[in-house]
Amino acid sequence: MKIAVMGFGTVGSGVVEVLTKNNDVIVKSSLGQAMDLGYILDIRDFPGSPYEKYFTKNFNDIISDPEVKIVVETMGGVTFAYDYVKQALLSGRSVVTSNKQLVAEKGYELLQIADKKNVNFMFEASVGGGIPIIAPLTECLTANRIEEVAGILNGTTNYILTQMIDNGVDFSQALKEAQDLGYAEKDPTSDIEGYDACRKICILASLCYGKHIYPEDVSTEGIKDVTLNDVAYAKKCGCQIKLIGSSKPVEGGHITASVAPAFIKDSSILADVHDVFNAIMVRGDALGDVVFYGRGAGKMPTASAVVADVIDCAKHLLRKRAFGWGAPEKGFVVSDDYLTSRMYFRAETNDYSLSEKEIKDKFPEAEILSDGSLNEIAFMTDAGNIGELKNKAESVENMNIKMTMRLMNLA
Amino acid sequence: MKIAVMGFGTVGSGVVEVLTKNNDVIVKSSLGQAMDLGYILDIRDFPGSPYEKYFTKNFNDIISDPEVKIVVETMGGVTFAYDYVKQALLSGRSVVTSNKQLVAEKGYELLQIADKKNVNFMFEASVGGGIPIIAPLTECLTANRIEEVAGILNGTTNYILTQMIDNGVDFSQALKEAQDLGYAEKDPTSDIEGYDACRKICILASLCYGKHIYPEDVSTEGIKDVTLNDVAYAKKCGCQIKLIGSSKPVEGGHITASVAPAFIKDSSILADVHDVFNAIMVRGDALGDVVFYGRGAGKMPTASAVVADVIDCAKHLLRKRAFGWGAPEKGFVVSDDYLTSRMYFRAETNDYSLSEKEIKDKFPEAEILSDGSLNEIAFMTDAGNIGELKNKAESVENMNIKMTMRLMNLA
Numbered sequence: 001m002k003i004a005v006m007g008f009g010t011v012g013s014g015v016v017e018v019l020t021k022n023n024d025v026i027v028k029s030s031l032g033q034a035m036d037l038g039y040i041l042d043i044r045d046f047p048g049s050p051y052e053k054y055f056t057k058n059f060n061d062i063i064s065d066p067e068v069k070i071v072v073e074t075m076g077g078v079t080f081a082y083d084y085v086k087q088a089l090l091s092g093r094s095v096v097t098s099n100k101q102l103v104a105e106k107g108y109e110l111l112q113i114a115d116k117k118n119v120n121f122m123f124e125a126s127v128g129g130g131i132p133i134i135a136p137l138t139e140c141l142t143a144n145r146i147e148e149v150a151g152i153l154n155g156t157t158n159y160i161l162t163q164m165i166d167n168g169v170d171f172s173q174a175l176k177e178a179q180d181l182g183y184a185e186k187d188p189t190s191d192i193e194g195y196d197a198c199r200k201i202c203i204l205a206s207l208c209y210g211k212h213i214y215p216e217d218v219s220t221e222g223i224k225d226v227t228l229n230d231v232a233y234a235k236k237c238g239c240q241i242k243l244i245g246s247s248k249p250v251e252g253g254h255i256t257a258s259v260a261p262a263f264i265k266d267s268s269i270l271a272d273v274h275d276v277f278n279a280i281m282v283r284g285d286a287l288g289d290v291v292f293y294g295r296g297a298g299k300m301p302t303a304s305a306v307v308a309d310v311i312d313c314a315k316h317l318l319r320k321r322a323f324g325w326g327a328p329e330k331g332f333v334v335s336d337d338y339l340t341s342r343m344y345f346r347a348e349t350n351d352y353s354l355s356e357k358e359i360k361d362k363f364p365e366a367e368i369l370s371d372g373s374l375n376e377i378a379f380m381t382d383a384g385n386i387g388e389l390k391n392k393a394e395s396v397e398n399m400n401i402k403m404t405m406r407l408m409n410l411a
Numbered sequence: 412m413k414i415a416v417m418g419f420g421t422v423g424s425g426v427v428e429v430l431t432k433n434n435d436v437i438v439k440s441s442l443g444q445a446m447d448l449g450y451i452l453d454i455r456d457f458p459g460s461p462y463e464k465y466f467t468k469n470f471n472d473i474i475s476d477p478e479v480k481i482v483v484e485t486m487g488g489v490t491f492a493y494d495y496v497k498q499a500l501l502s503g504r505s506v507v508t509s510n511k512q513l514v515a516e517k518g519y520e521l522l523q524i525a526d527k528k529n530v531n532f533m534f535e536a537s538v539g540g541g542i543p544i545i546a547p548l549t550e551c552l553t554a555n556r557i558e559e560v561a562g563i564l565n566g567t568t569n570y571i572l573t574q575m576i577d578n579g580v581d582f583s584q585a586l587k588e589a590q591d592l593g594y595a596e597k598d599p600t601s602d603i604e605g606y607d608a609c610r611k612i613c614i615l616a617s618l619c620y621g622k623h624i625y626p627e628d629v630s631t632e633g634i635k636d637v638t639l640n641d642v643a644y645a646k647k648c649g650c651q652i653k654l655i656g657s658s659k660p661v662e663g664g665h666i667t668a669s670v671a672p673a674f675i676k677d678s679s680i681l682a683d684v685h686d687v688f689n690a691i692m693v694r695g696d697a698l699g700d701v702v703f704y705g706r707g708a709g710k711m712p713t714a715s716a717v718v719a720d721v722i723d724c725a726k727h728l729l730r731k732r733a734f735g736w737g738a739p740e741k742g743f744v745v746s747d748d749y750l751t752s753r754m755y756f757r758a759e760t761n762d763y764s765l766s767e768k769e770i771k772d773k774f775p776e777a778e779i780l781s782d783g784s785l786n787e788i789a790f791m792t793d794a795g796n797i798g799e800l801k802n803k804a805e806s807v808e809n810m811n812i813k814m815t816m817r818l819m820n821l822a
Contacts, residue, residue: 014697018554018697022554022555022556022696022697025553025554025555025556026553026554029553029554029733030733031733124551130695130697130698130699130701131701132543132547132550132551132552132701135546135547135550135551136543136546136547136551139543139546139550139719139723140535140543140546140547140716140719141543141715141719142436142437142440142718142719142722142723143429143433143436143437143440143714143715143718143719143721143722144433144436144715145433145436269680269683269684269704272680272683273680284541284715285433286425286429286433286541286711286712286714286715286718287541287705287706287711287712287715287716288541288705288706288709288711288712289705289706290541290542290543290703290704290705290706291702291703291704291705292701292702292703292704293680293701293702293703293704293822294698294699294700294701294702294822295698295699295700298699300697300698300699301697301698301699303554303697304552304554304555304695304697304698305551305698307553307554307697308550308551308552308553308554310554311553311554312550312553315733322440322441322442322726411704411705
């Protein structure tokens, strides 16, 4: 059969490379079927490319070739990608994508179409790059109630935080380094504001809890307000600051889902995830905690996940997998404020001793982390309802809260 | 459909508990099919058990009931387990097992029978307990050439080594603690001699490299000769000692496969795997390193993996998966001596200065780790062919080598 690749950017060119370089392995994994590159769709020209003969600018070349059974979408965005993926599914072809935005925003609709047409819509590469997570979740944890899914889902921000923690570099300097190294884009908004991690936790939560979760329903906070002082206060608590996407069920059939920096205990394996690496923890009621670790991005790792999905499609061309999730439901996602946690607060104050006294009054068990040498006070509370702890902290007169983080108990 | 569970020990009773407690989740994951416990086979009596009506001592009750479609084997050993599993497969039923000894010793034959009868023989729980590893290997890494598979595959020995490293407890004391805590059995041979890890690396290597690997082909060394001095010398090298099962391809279409204690750099995520936890690294040519982490044993985690396989069987009752491996091949596994590595040696000596001089002569780049205060000398070599390094170390007169370990570069 022929495989069409739409979008010859970083991931798409990696997919083409893996498909050709490892073709023997891929054919063997696909039960001996021929797995040939058919087309590469891209509006750009790539003169001199070894794949020159495969290029087309016309989507109809793909859709009108009956030998094309599987379409790979690595274009990104939701405009053309959405249109082409929809058409490909409607034409009875399986589609594999690495496009997390597409899955997070249009996943339910596309899964419905795939279902109706009895083909596959797969997206292992959309979360954690090459790290196997979608398949293990949907095939290996099927006997469990998922009590929590949480992880370091964005390599760029983890690189920046690692620089801040290990080398005492401040946020803007660490961001500049990440950009120089090619880990962060010129416009780093999507990474540092947490939007990228948000799309990934949407996909994971949708899979774990069975309803489509939209990015706009997920409280999303990035890392640009994290200071070196926060890092130092975290160390005092035996913790490291990580940007965590997380979701868990709460009473009443609801779930929480959020992206925010958090305190992670040094004893957690997630505290040992450095630089651009990702790690995803899943907590099952029977299984306990398992963690999946690896490079969460990059050309070849991501391509490896895309091609694995292509092979899976080739093995089950006409099979409807018990894979995906149901319709979105208004009010399904509720605020993290309903959870119980220890909480970290950092606040500005003009009168340190007065603030300290008030905090000790209102939070008798709190640990004060700051030493009074600055106009800021930081403290860690005992475990309590997050919403109540926040309200109480805000009611402390004479101080202005600048940063709030959960202390999370992860694997 | 009905599911029969053979063996009501730790894992078997966990399977029964998960099957009943999470039945709603399991039915949903099984595309809505009824998934009912049919029989529990055990020679023992369990008076008052809530599952009393399911017990039988007669395997024929299972094999003669046409409603039983899936048989779970959690008996252990290879005598009855092998006979019953074979009969169940021959009768056209899928079989799920957690029995690593059975898979490592009889896997090829049983996979062949399953193939012929167009049913499934599955064993996710045989490696890493509840950690998803078999399915990710066979479904998510299919586009890769596997350059190495290596891991901490035995929780008991990892607990003992953690005690030695973190608390300075010596081997025999740490073993006693592990026994008191129920992590090690009264007869701990299978764990501490590395036999348990050996069966697991056999299964992983068979899957990764396509031919059945027998335990007797795998050089297997346990941890009982690891001393607190070894632990201290490792620390000097920025390393921790872990019992590692590993396998990788070498020239000529061969592979190596072994179990032995090794030096692991502190910067490796595997160095952060403590206590009874397991972690398995897979290195793919496209993917790079991924690590799967969790509890490698225990009633409920292992049961979770068994039941996930049961669900997979229920979804694909008659499908022959592209899953398994080919026939064993004499001489396929070669010695680790063909690999390149830095090597650690500890030796007895009656003349420390003389030994030190000879070592410096023969290994000019070596780092001497011992301080001369004892009748032993320890050193770390530069990278070289392991066989040659060993020969050279043995040729040093005046010393008697007591311990040899690789310094492994893992994720």
